[in-house]
Amino acid sequence: MSRMRGHFGPWLFVAPAALLILVFIVYPTFWTMRLSLFGGLGFNFNKFVGLDNYVKLLTNDPQFLDLSKFPPGGAVVNNIFWLLVYTPAVIFVGLVVAVLADKVRYESLMKSVVFLPMAIAATAAAIIWLFVYSPDPRIGILNALLTTFVPGAEPISFTGSVDLVNPAIIVAAIWINAGFTTVVLSAALKGIPVEIIEAARVDGATGPQVFARIQIPMLAPTISVVAVTMIIYVIKVFDLIYVMGGNNGGPLGSARVVAFSQYVETFNNGRAGYGSAIAVIMLLVVLPFILLNVKRFRAEAGR
Amino acid sequence: MAASSPIAGDSTIPRAIHILVVLTVLTIVASACTQTATPASSSAPSAAASGGSTATKRTITVIANWGGGERAAFQKVIDAFTAKTGIPVNYEQSRQLEALVRTRVAGGNPPDIIFDSRPGAIAEFAKAGNLIPLDEPVGKEILDPKALEAALGKSFIDLGRVDKTLYGFMFKADSKSTIWYKPPSLTALGGTTPKTIDDLYALADKYKAAGKVPFGSGGKDGWVLTDWFENIYARVATPKQYNDLFVTHKVSWTDPTVKKALGVFAKIFGTPGYFPGGAQGIVGTAFTEGIGQAFSKSPVAEMYYEGGFVGVIIGTDINKDLKAGTDYDFFTFPTVDPAFGAPITGGGDFAVMFKDSPEGRAMMQFIATKEAADIYAATGSGTPSKLVDVAKITDPIAKKLHEQVASATVFLFDGSDLAPSALGGDFLFSALQDLVLHPNEVDRIAQALENFAKTAY
DSSP states (O other), X not given: OHHHHHHHHHHHHHHHHHHHHIIIIIHHHHXXXXXXXXXXXXXXXXXXXXXXXXXXXXXXXXXXXXXXXXXXXXXXXXXXXXXXHHHHHHHHHHHHHHHHHHTSTTHHHHHHHHHGGGGSOHHHHHHHHHHHHOSSTTTOHHHHXXXXXXXXXXXXXXXXXXXXXXXXXXXXXXXXXXXXXHHHHHHHHHTSOHHHHHHHHHTTOOHHHIIIIIIHHHHHHHHHHHHHHHHHHHHHOOHHHHHHSTTTTSGGGTTOOHHHHHHIIIIISOOHHHHHHHHHHHHHHHHHHHHHHHHHHHHHHHO | OTTTHHHHHHHHHHHHHHHHHHHHHHHHHHHHHHHHHHHHHHHHHHHHHHHSOSOSXXXXXXXXXXXXXXXXXXXXXXXXXXHHHOOOEEEEEOSSHXXXXXXXXXTTOOOSEEEESOHHHHHHHHHTTOSXXXXXXXXXXXXXXXXXXXXXXXXXXXXXXXXXXXXXXXXEEEEOOEEEEOHHHHHHHTOOOOSBHHHHXXXXXXXXXXXXXXXXXXXXXXXXXXXXXXXXXXXXXXXXXHHIIIIIOOSOTTSHHHHHHHHHHHHHHHSTTSSTTHHHXXXXXXXXXXXXXXXXXXXXOSEEEOOTHHHHHIIIIIOTTSOBTTTBEEEEOOBSSGGGOOOEEEEEEEEEESSOOHHHHHHHHHHTSHHHHHHHHHTTOOOOOTTOOGGGOOXXXXXXXXXXXXXXXXXXXXXXXXXXXXXXXXXXXXXXXXXXXXXXXXXXXXXXXXXXXXHHO
């Protein structure tokens, strides 16, 4: 009896969670993969097209990937731009705030202020930034400053410009998430033993040297965890673009990212198979990062 | 407490399973009961109805997407119908109208009547054999041809046809050929409402010369741009070409008529000073923000183009101080090529029958009457019916909108709603924004649209 329980006991405990995961994650994932091989309108398996959806996405859909012009465009390229600009920037801001706040008396107040945007919904934050960027100087503070301090300057339509819309949304994303990176990095910073820093000081290290040679290397594991989290955020970012870029994903669709394309194709255009193909591509892209994170968690747990 | 928990744990696991088993059995038994009970309970009333008096009439189910004020307006029509015929109506509202109806048809429980705004979807239902024809067989038609002709113009009747058979009766219609303006501002300028596109350019230039910006924009919402384009295209091509471009793609996007319309579009949107903030401002301004540019309490523009619903938005959301008809008003989108006149473009809802019954027929016949049209029009709702007593419409804008629609000789349905959504609801948005930013590149954009359209049908 007790041996029986030894066999079944763990399974019994895992069963409810496993069942939920099976029904709500594993099954839909495979269903999506199957759907991605079908064409036509709606969620049905009527028109088998094989890998046509993937071929079209990667070779003949300028909104998704456009290599015909320079610089290349499309949702994939925008996502890469996000990765290259947003990820380092949000970590840099978080690091700077964490290190500087470490030195001052009103540290918790300062960190609270930076963390505040995390407490509001992304859609609300996006609307706030739409006001900031408004081309009407009576509404948008940026254009108000511009037209006041630069004589004869024309207001800039930040979200209406193909070139400015991506950086503009990225700034909003940094504003939202810098609080997260600050708090995590600040906690890690506190974990660095004071003795090490004091020893470095005694050996004559300057402030910047302590930062670059001691604090940064000791923060490296934390920074990489934060980076992976932010990379996953970038790959699935949607809400900011939907609100700030409008239902078209920015002027000419120039602010679209992969997750946005998936939404538009599936629900707006009714091409569920095509949208599923995008979802599968997204899954393949995000998978290595998730594995990396899982591996790291295991390593942490093993330590 | 903590010490006793391992012992309790040993006994609770089997007990939990025991409870689970009992619950499962109960559920199975309960569902079996309801399954056997359903046919019994549904057969009982029908037996009673056939055996009893025929005075009790069957309730019919009507589905439409109207909620809020639109629902209240239609409810008045339903109430009048029930009061007159004694037939109860069960009104259901759904924003996912077609998805709901498809599942009900597949489940063998179609509604009696639905109001559908997409001719493309009606054609799909008709071709699948789900719909009851309204003009067959001759002599026993559901809608008497004479009554139909009395109620609707040919153009509206034809919109309800699928391959020559009539399936839909157009009950609601909204114009999208309206340019909104401020009469006091026009008077102060010394201008008049334009009849032709050249008049419109002249008026815009006059505003520009007076240091004002003629139009509010709204091109961040791509459908505002497609509506502009549809109005222009309807004025440089025949109705057949219009439908062939959007519905079947028999007319290509590189056709000279299309390029001409794109050229007019590029001229309006590419002229400096016509819109606040220029091209960047146009694609950075959303639909309601554009209305605000022209009609808010501190306006920066003088006119705004979009459909009949703009009047309602101005009066309720943008600026309640403005008075309809005196502070804001509209004129019909001007002609481009006099040969093609000024057709009205717009949208609407068609009554479609899924189930034939005397009660359903009574409803279809009732909504085609003057009585129904009068009740509906009096609520300020747009109706295509010619029978409406215009004097009963109290709101001056609603009255004018009704006259514009009901007197239309040609009514062209919103083309981007007729085209596949990937084209009309997505790619065309980006292409027209592209044209706003690059007004000199009509050829390139026409070619891009054609390339996309080839894969969309």
